[in-house]
Each structure stands twice: as C-alpha cells, then as structure tokens.
Amino acid sequence: MITKDKSQALFEEAQNYIPGGVNSPVRAFKAVGGNPLFIKSAKGAYMYDVDGNAYVDLINSWGPMIFGHADDAVLEAVQKAIPASLSFGAPGASEVEIAALITDLFPSIEKVRMVNSGTEATMSAIRLARGYTGREKMIKFEGCYHGHGDSFLIAAGSGAITMGEPNSPGVTVGTAKDTLTAPYNNLEAVKTLVAANKNEVAAIILEPVAGNMGCVLPHEGYLQGLREICDQEGILLIVDEVMTGFRLAAGGAQEVFDVRADITTLGKIIGGGMPVGAYGGKREIMDYVSPQGPVYQAGTLSGNPISMAAGLAQLNKLKADKDLYNRLAEKTERIEAGIKKNLKELGLNYTTNRIGSMFTLFFTDQHVTNFEEAKACDLTLFGKFFNTMLEEGVYLPPSQFESWFISDALGDKEIDQIISASYKALKNLS
Known part of the structure; x- marks a missing residue:
C-alpha cells in the first residue's frame, strides 16, 4: 500500500x-x-x-x-557543460554539432533550427509553411496533438469541408477559420478538404504515429497517400515527430514508413530530457527562416548549451547502439x-x-x-x-x-x- x-x-x-x-x-x-x-x-x-x-x-x-x-552519459555531458555557463544568448559549437548530427540521421532534414519545445517547433513550422507557400490554411487531424499553439486547438467542424471551431477560450474565430480538420487515417476526407479549398492550403500536419489519442498507427499507404496529395497540390507535408523522432528509429517514423516530410518537427529526445525542440526540412524551405529569409522566428534560449550537451550525448549514444x-x-x-x-x-x-x-x-x-x-x-x-x-x-x-x-x-x-x-x-x- x-x-x-x-x-x-x-x-x-x-x-x-x-x-x-x-x-x-x-x-x-x-x-x-x-x-x-x-x-x-x-x-x-x-x-x-x-x-x-x-x-x-x-x-x-x-x-x-x-x-x-x-542516464550516466547524459548526466556526465551536462555536468561538463555547466561550468561554461548555463546560457550564452550567442552561438555555440554544440549547436553546429547537433544540427549536423540531426541532418545526418534524418534524410528529409537538410537544415534545422533549434527551439525550446515541441509546441514552439510546430508553431514555427506552420508559420514557415505559410510564408513559403503564400497560403494561409492548414489541415490537421482529429486526435493529433501539436502543442498548445492557437492554430492547433481547433475542434472539427460539422462536416468534411467545414472550417473548425475553437475548442479553447482565447483562440479566435479568425484563427479557427484557417484550420481545417479531418479524421486520422481517412485520405478521402483530406482530398475533399483540399478540393474545397483549392490553392489555399499551405500545409498538412500530423503525427505519423499518433501518441495523443493513445498509440494509433497509420493505415498502410496512408502517409504515402498524404505525400502524394501534397506533391500534386503544392502543399507542404509537416510530420510532427516530437514523440516518434529517434524513438521509433534513428530516422524516426519517416524511416520506419519510408516517407519524407517537407518539414519535420522534433523535441523531447533530442534534448536528453532538457527543454528543447527543433524544426527542419528541405534547404530551400528552411532558407525562408530569418535571418536568411523573411519568416521571423527567434528565441533567447534556443540552442541552449546545456540542452545541446544533453542532446548530443543522447543522440550519439542512440547512433552508436545498433x-x-x-x-x-x-x-x-x-x-x-x-x-x-x-x-x-x-x-x-x-x-x-x-x-x-x-x-x-x-x-x-x-x-x-x-x-x-x-x-x-x-x-x-x-x-x-x-x-x-x-x-x-x-x-x-x-x-x-x-x-x-x-x-x-x-x-x-x-x-x-x-x-x-x-x-x-x-x-x-x-
């Protein structure tokens, strides 16, 4: 007892x-x-x-x-990093090391931006997709959780082609109108939404394996079907691997299911338990992020040296353990x-x-x-x-x-x- x-x-x-x-x-x-x-x-x-x-x-x-x-390897890395200061607010070598390691392990990621949480990663990914495509709407799936950003706290509408409604006070109707919601594992619903919003959808975002309605797997061919829709319609596919990245495989769920995202969001494991997140993808898309491009995103603690030390230790251990x-x-x-x-x-x-x-x-x-x-x-x-x-x-x-x-x-x-x-x-x- x-x-x-x-x-x-x-x-x-x-x-x-x-x-x-x-x-x-x-x-x-x-x-x-x-x-x-x-x-x-x-x-x-x-x-x-x-x-x-x-x-x-x-x-x-x-x-x-x-x-x-x-984990001893992670703790040792953090203990070694602490005397050099808990935060720089300036670039550090470990940021370059972990970025290179992530791009090596995830073939779909050619450049990556470190942030401080999975929520921050997904919010930034959606902004980037909108800035890159010049479109405003996004499609998300019922039961997939992408953090507490306004765009993600939207309930499904009454029909397949209706806009969503806010399901949290503080989320505006204006935000909700740009978020379209479909049932997970239903390609036809996605096709209906895309057809009803022709040339207006910037991105489709999903958990490749849902972890926030319980563990729910994609149907065979489902992720590939979404990839095909995105390719045909000029839509960016955002694969939220905050949970699955480095947990299901070194290359995440994308490796397991043989599908590539345009933008991938990461978190949790890449900090070895420290607060961290990241988003990355194709070079031409990521080059739209400030200061190289026009899409603004910033963070004083992004690439924090302690988080980077913990993440490097964990990812290197993952890579070495075949x-x-x-x-x-x-x-x-x-x-x-x-x-x-x-x-x-x-x-x-x-x-x-x-x-x-x-x-x-x-x-x-x-x-x-x-x-x-x-x-x-x-x-x-x-x-x-x-x-x-x-x-x-x-x-x-x-x-x-x-x-x-x-x-x-x-x-x-x-x-x-x-x-x-x-x-x-x-x-x-x-």
Whole structure:
C-alpha cells in the first residue's frame, strides 16, 4: 500500500500558487481520479515520489528518457557543460554539432533550427509553411496533438469541408477559420478538404504515429497517400515527430514508413530530457527562416548549451547502439503479450496498439484507428486500472488518450512486475 501524505500536502499547497496545482493539465489526474504524486527523483526504470514510493515508469517524461532516467552519459555531458555557463544568448559549437548530427540521421532534414519545445517547433513550422507557400490554411487531424499553439486547438467542424471551431477560450474565430480538420487515417476526407479549398492550403500536419489519442498507427499507404496529395497540390507535408523522432528509429517514423516530410518537427529526445525542440526540412524551405529569409522566428534560449550537451550525448549514444531499437521493440512486445495473455485468462476483450516502444491498452473491444474510435473507450475502467497499477508500483500516463513509452532500462524484473500488476488491475475491474 503506497502512502501519499507528502504528495497530498504539496498538492494542497500548490493549488494556492499554481493553476490547478500543476504546470501541465494531464498531470492533475483529473482523468483518472485522485490527486497527483509529486516526484522527488528518478533513475533508470524507476521514479521515486516525495513519500518514498518507487514506481516502474512507463511515461519516461513523455518519451525522451529512452535509456531510462538520469542516464550516466547524459548526466556526465551536462555536468561538463555547466561550468561554461548555463546560457550564452550567442552561438555555440554544440549547436553546429547537433544540427549536423540531426541532418545526418534524418534524410528529409537538410537544415534545422533549434527551439525550446515541441509546441514552439510546430508553431514555427506552420508559420514557415505559410510564408513559403503564400497560403494561409492548414489541415490537421482529429486526435493529433501539436502543442498548445492557437492554430492547433481547433475542434472539427460539422462536416468534411467545414472550417473548425475553437475548442479553447482565447483562440479566435479568425484563427479557427484557417484550420481545417479531418479524421486520422481517412485520405478521402483530406482530398475533399483540399478540393474545397483549392490553392489555399499551405500545409498538412500530423503525427505519423499518433501518441495523443493513445498509440494509433497509420493505415498502410496512408502517409504515402498524404505525400502524394501534397506533391500534386503544392502543399507542404509537416510530420510532427516530437514523440516518434529517434524513438521509433534513428530516422524516426519517416524511416520506419519510408516517407519524407517537407518539414519535420522534433523535441523531447533530442534534448536528453532538457527543454528543447527543433524544426527542419528541405534547404530551400528552411532558407525562408530569418535571418536568411523573411519568416521571423527567434528565441533567447534556443540552442541552449546545456540542452545541446544533453542532446548530443543522447543522440550519439542512440547512433552508436545498433541493437537499441530491436531491444526496445522486444521489451514492448513482451509487455503487450503478457497483457494480452491476462486479458484472455480473465475473459476480457480490450484491445492494444503497439509499434516499437510505444504501446496503449484501450478499454474498448474495437480496434482503434482514429480519435472517434479511441473516444469509445470506457474511461471509468481506465481510471480504475490506472489506480490499481499505481498501487502495484507501476506509473502509467494518467489518461486513456496517451501512449505508454518503454525505456531500455526495463529489465526482466520490471517487465514481470508490469505484467503481474496488470493482471491484478484487470481482475479488479470485474
């Protein structure tokens, strides 16, 4: 039985000073019931809360801790960089090194601009696409999350060719009119939108593997179909690899599915856990970015030397470890197989999605291929499952609509614990 006294006290105090007591909404546990845990430290496969409880971590800071927490190589690089100052506000050699490494690993990226978050990367990518094409509209997909930029907080309209509506106060109707929304994995809906907005669409942006409606994979040929539409219509394809970049392969989902973006957004892993993001693409497109081109984007902390040191250490380790992605896939497959075995033994018909080291258990008997199907999940059951897993020492994303992220730090002991905990959690639902 875990104790939560110190976490509870901190949460009560935090609500006096921080909206909702948290600095990011999903941390609030509103989707699963109860109050959030406050984490004191993390190492390898585990996180430790302020009450001294240990948890096998299946969030891994939403993806970047691919080697596990506090990786020695990353920590050493950060410790070496710190004495030289925490920020320059001027160019540093490490920015050039990491840019060269990213362009080497991602064939679609010929030039790259470092920023400070995935949200900043996607906002900048959309502005660049509009500036480069001279068009104003964009197409996004239901259930794909690209950060909290105004253009992305748009709900689908009432029909395939209608404009979206703001789904957050503070987003203007004027912004919404330039954002068109289609169901994920539906090429025909995209074709309809493009035809109804001929020569007005600057970009199509999507997660190549969705991680924010749970882990949802693209249909065979779907990404290639989007690429073909973009080529035919002069539209830029923006592939948001903030989650999938360097997690599914050294060349991201684009390597896995053999498709190339015009602009790619990156984050999370390229900072080794430090705040960082990036956007990059074809040379002629990226040359539209200031100071070389007319599209303005800037940031005092962009290319921060500490973040660059952490990112270089992590990316170099990823590049050198030729078996990493096979190991991650094998570990994730074992977890999925164990959970499926538990489901069968308990007579439960819930479904799973997995690719590489991304995985989701959906509380529905239908295969999930888009956001509407994901929304059919039983969220009450997920909340019960989540809280039992927590009691059993396994920390899941506190939302049905988030992918699990597996780290290489998981060993046989941790995998067995996850599978055993899932049996108890699933049994507890009946």
